[in-house]
Amino acid sequence: MLQISTGPEQLWEVDYRAANTITLNNEPFAWDIADLGEGRFHVLHEGRSYNAEVVSTDFTTKNIVLKVNGQRIELNAKDRFDLLLERLGMSDATAAKVNELKAPMPGLIVDIRVTPGQTVQKGDPLLVLEAMKMENILKAPADGTVGSLKVNLRDNVQKGQVLVQFS
Template identity: 50%
Template sequence: MLKATVNQQTFNIVSDNAGTTIDEQPLDWDIVEIRNNHFHILYNNRSYNAEVLEADYQAKSFLIKMNNRQYVVNVKDRFDILLEQLGMSEAASTKVNDLKAPMPGLIVSLLVQVGDSIKKGDSLLILEAMKMENVLKATGEGVIKNIKVSNKQNVEKNQVLIEFE
């Protein structure tokens, strides 16, 4: 189960062997990737062009352009929902210990330096993965203690990129 919030409206998404439902309504659509980050969607006999403009996999936040309108999409998986129900979602994200690579890729640009103070949402670095540039942002507050990577360096999934005090 996922919860997706699109421009302040929340939807419950369930996918299983029977198919996908959104708010208990079956989702009958056809989606094709035309080129990198560009998709064509057929839904209810209507055609849509979609483009992923920004993707922050760590925060599970995306900026999507569909038929020339932009949508901010935030996703919570079952673990995020459970932490929220237990009242632990904010506590888990306030203090940051390190930033790990969410996927293998190439460091395109470092946006911070050792000693910088960061706040939740601050951009830290750009990671290129699957021909897409992903801006990795801070999930909480902290001070940069150590940067363990450099520009143009290949990284593996879960590799520590930045350590915080």
Template identity: 50%
Template structure:
């Protein structure tokens, strides 16, 4: 699921399943044609839209998109971004994080790193089961795993320190 904000004004929840999209729980019936990189032609509700990605910022997950000649500022957030926000690891704070804390109470299903291991931003650190859902917690920045405070099968509380890093 993606939370999408357009022009800091309009909020949408977009779900992708098997190549099909749902907006606010309803199927989007789109006919798409991609004539070239960064360009797409869409027919939706019998109307034609030509879209072009003018610029994008991968780190901040934002883009400027031109649709039928009008520019739109688009920001997208996936489930992992939501977890990072819940842990207070957004923006500059995420780049300087020296600890990974549990975003919610749960059960550690697996550890994917070891002490002393070098990690890159986006690497999978561990899987936490909470409310019958598996949540993969990823590295917010590059660094080294200094200390691991949990093991597979441990129950953890919200805000409990799971892993400590050194920059």
């Protein structure tokens, strides 16, 4: 189960565990989806047609930016562990001291938005990693200072490779 939000008043519970079955707020969600490639999809739901594109994903903060019929939508996902930490008052428990940022997947560095010595806050964009023709903005996992960049523009990186070290 995931809790998906597009803002403080837009909240949905999505369950996707059953094979090819999705429930939205405990109601069956009937749709037909066609993968058009390169992060683009065609969706049919309740007789209406939607064109969807994945603009960016940030797996650290579980943020996804979509474009649906030309409209930009920012989604934030919380899994059961995030919700449990939130209920226990520990939602900031993951904001501990972070020494480095590693590549979440293999890809190509297409933009570097920070320099060594720069102070960053949690969520600030650091790098843009292109993977499977989608741009993924890698953001600061915590407040800190960029110690050094371990990659250069247009470098190919592997999953788990250190990209940024914090001081």
